[in-house]
Amino acid sequence: MILHRYFAQKYVFYYTSVFMIFVIFAGMIDFIEHLRKYGNDVAVSQVSLLTLSNVPSTVYQSMPLIMILSGIWLFLALSRSSELVVTRSAGRSPLQFLMAPVLVGLIIGAITVAIFNPLVAAMNKQYSNTLDEIETGRKSAFSVGAEGLWLRQGDDLGQIVIRASRSNSDGTVLSGVTLISLSNDGNPTRRIEAERAQLGYYEWILRNAKIWPIGDGINPEFEATTQKRFTVPSNLTLDQIRDSFGSPQSISIWKLSPYIADLQASGFSARRHAVWFQMELARPLFLVSMLLIGAGFSMRPSRFGGTGLSVLTAVFMGFGLFYMRNFAQILGENGQLPVALAAWTPPIATFMIALGIILHKEDG
Numbered sequence: 001m002i003l004h005r006y007f008a009q010k011y012v013f014y015y016t017s018v019f020m021i022f023v024i025f026a027g028m029i030d031f032i033e034h035l036r037k038y039g040n041d042v043a044v045s046q047v048s049l050l051t052l053s054n055v056p057s058t059v060y061q062s063m064p065l066i067m068i069l070s071g072i073w074l075f076l077a078l079s080r081s082s083e084l085v086v087t088r089s090a091g092r093s094p095l096q097f098l099m100a101p102v103l104v105g106l107i108i109g110a111i112t113v114a115i116f117n118p119l120v121a122a123m124n125k126q127y128s129n130t131l132d133e134i135e136t137g138r139k140s141a142f143s144v145g146a147e148g149l150w151l152r153q154g155d156d157l158g159q160i161v162i163r164a165s166r167s168n169s170d171g172t173v174l175s176g177v178t179l180i181s182l183s184n185d186g187n188p189t190r191r192i193e194a195e196r197a198q199l200g201y202y203e204w205i206l207r208n209a210k211i212w213p214i215g216d217g218i219n220p221e222f223e224a225t226t227q228k229r230f231t232v233p234s235n236l237t238l239d240q241i242r243d244s245f246g247s248p249q250s251i252s253i254w255k256l257s258p259y260i261a262d263l264q265a266s267g268f269s270a271r272r273h274a275v276w277f278q279m280e281l282a283r284p285l286f287l288v289s290m291l292l293i294g295a296g297f298s299m300r301p302s303r304f305g306g307t308g309l310s311v312l313t314a315v316f317m318g319f320g321l322f323y324m325r326n327f328a329q330i331l332g333e334n335g336q337l338p339v340a341l342a343a344w345t346p347p348i349a350t351f352m353i354a355l356g357i358i359l360h361k362e363d364g
Helices: 002-038 044-061 063-080 083-089 099-136 238-245 253-265 271-296 307-333 339-361
Strands: 141-145 148-155 158-167 173-182 188-199 203-213 225-233
Touching: 002 044, 002 063, 002 099, 044 063, 044 099, 063 083, 063 099, 063 271, 063 307, 099 253, 099 271, 158 188, 173 203, 188 225, 253 271, 271 307, 271 339, 307 339
Parallel strands: none
Antiparallel strands: 141 148, 148 158, 158 173, 173 188, 188 203, 203 225
């Protein structure tokens, strides 16, 4: 028990050290990049806020690399100090002294998904909104709920709020549409209801629309008109709509399941979100597997030499498995693999590969 606690404490120290190094480097690189792109347009304080909003997402994506590097660092240190040799001499197999780091890795994975994920989602959404406001001067918003879906677009003339009861899978064709035009001071100027709205080239094309003007001294119903085809200017594009509702990274894992249900009820394809949800559930297993990959290549006694080559092999294998996981995610999102298969096969395969490497290198 004392030995397990000792190995666990050592791994927590090395993991924390690698984590903080990544945070510092990610912050420095992000700050320099944002300062280069937006330094002439915004204050340094806003650049700093952009950086702080983006760093959690960068570190979150780097978690597999952090796990493998911290595992390599731990077992190289134990090997160079001959602590692994002493542990083996005491009759402990590698699988036994791996139990404590693996348990810590599982706890880190669970904390990453349960606590760090919602923080990253909130900061990612804040970063996207701030960046959109800096680049366009206006915010575009999209939300989906049980009552339907809502869009907001804006330009120098004002805002347009769009509500629809249903949509196609990518949000370019809306049904049961209501549009409210607002002036820059927030007063409504026009209401439009249409059976259907289709996103064209910087415009919404409405079918069977009824338009009510709104303003002082105006009788909206008396002056209402109907049009079989009516167009409303729009600064939204297909990519912007997809980015608005199609980024599961900006949704907390605790809210992702009901959000998927709302997407499906509104007619959207929720496959991307379903794949991401399952991959987040599988993330602790994948992180532990990356730790084991690092351990498998760094537990050999340092007197045998070849340490640099082993570390390099572990890092490259980690990158390869990481990209294999991303490739499976793409196949799952495109419908070429079932959701569960795309999400769970890479972590399980990585775990089995890591276990095989450790068993192969274990003496006896």
